[in-house]
Amino acid sequence: MAPNGHARLRVRLESITYGARDINVYTFVGVDGPLPAAEPGAHLDVEVEPGLIRQYSLLTVGEDPLEYRIGVKRDPAGRGGSVALHDRSVVGAEFAVSPPRTTFPLHPLDGTAGEVLLLAGGIGVTPLLGMLGAVRRAGGRVSLHYWARSLQDMLARAELERDAAVVLHPGGRAAAAVADVVRAAPADAHLYCCGPEGMLEEFEAACAGRDPDRVHVERFVARAPLSSPGRFTVRCARSAVDVEVDPQTSVLDACLKAGVDLEYSCEEGTCGACEVRVLEGAVTHNDTVASAERHDADRTMMVCCSRAAGSFLVIDV
Ligand code: FES
Structure with missing residues (x-):
């Protein structure tokens, strides 16, 4: 397999x-x-x-x-x-x-900005290390704040200690510290955060009032599964198959069982593999890859964890 x-x-x-x-x-x-x-x-x-x-x-x-x-x-x-x-x-x-x-893209550097602020907690530093190098190569201004229990727990520590654009915060995270870093960032900077759930919540709270298109988070932890009170029907437009989805079954599982070939991986809404286009109907989103607003604007959903908000949905598969 x-x-x-x-x-x-x-x-x-x-x-x-x-x-x-x-x-x-x-x-x-x-x-x-x-x-x-x-x-x-x-x-x-x-x-x-x-x-x-x-x-x-x-x-x-x-x-x-x-x-x-x-x-x-x-x-x-x-x-x-x-x-x-x-x-x-x-x-x-x-x-x-x-x-x-x-699913956590680095947005193009623009205008006066070219300024990127990266906030990492623990092993959440991994996607941000690649971004640090990429922004530099593109000529942008970038800084990284990295929180971990101690210096011994910091990945790439020797390299990062010598980097003037990096601030290491050993000794754990004080809630105020994340907010302070966010507050000091220019309004037009792009901010990226990856770390434990508590840190992401502090980050999002500190970013309230900022342009949401410049605030980016990556979550590795799934949300609690959605409970759905009733059945609904999913029409797979290209496959010309109607699939009944009961309250205990995901759209993904119901489609696979009906012989509709779909890509998937994590099955918990964190990887982005199962994203499909929505052609008709409303969706209750439950993934951590993108916001519900972003999905609705793009007319997309993750079929492993999100469900129809009504009784009928048409997807482009
Ligand atoms: S399979 Fe990973 S988000 Fe659906």
Whole structure:
């Protein structure tokens, strides 16, 4: 089994290096030649073990299409992916991964801005490290604030300590600190935050009043599943199939069961793999990839976790 996409890449684990306390850096090279380029903020679906597919942000992007590097923190309380990688992966082994997917994109630098502020908490630093390099290469002004328990817990610490654009905050996070950093940023700066849920909430509260198009977060944690009181029908327009969805079943599962081929990976609304276009009907969104407003404006939904708000939905699959 491989990531449930239509495209899969075969990669070989070339090296495992120490990143920080409980954090390893895994470097993969393509088995079949150069790998597709990745954008800043991109992540991979990695089939860590048969049937165990997890998403990891790429540490470096656009620099070397010959390798993908991810930083993984061993989390014994997690869902098993990080422990499997830390405890059981071996250099030289082959893995299946998806092509890079970008649900946390770096927006083009514009006007006077060109100013980008990155706020990282713990292992949430991984997508932001790629952004730091990308903004620099594009000639923009960028700074990174990085909170972690201690200096020993900081990925790429030696490099970041020498970087004048980086402020390391060892010793944990005081709620006020995130708000202070946000408050000091110019109104037209683009702000990006990735970290634990509490930090994201502090960040979003501090950003209230800012242009929402310049405030960006990446969440790795799923929302609670939606309960749906009744059944609804999903018309799969291109497949010409009507699918009945009962309260206990996701749109994704109902469609797959009906023979409609859909891409998916995390099945909890965090990876973006299952996004489809909505042609008709209202949706109750429940993913953490994009806001409900953004989905409604773009007429999209994640079928693994979001549901019809009414009794009928038409999707472009
Ligand atoms: S499968 Fe990951 S968001 Fe739906």
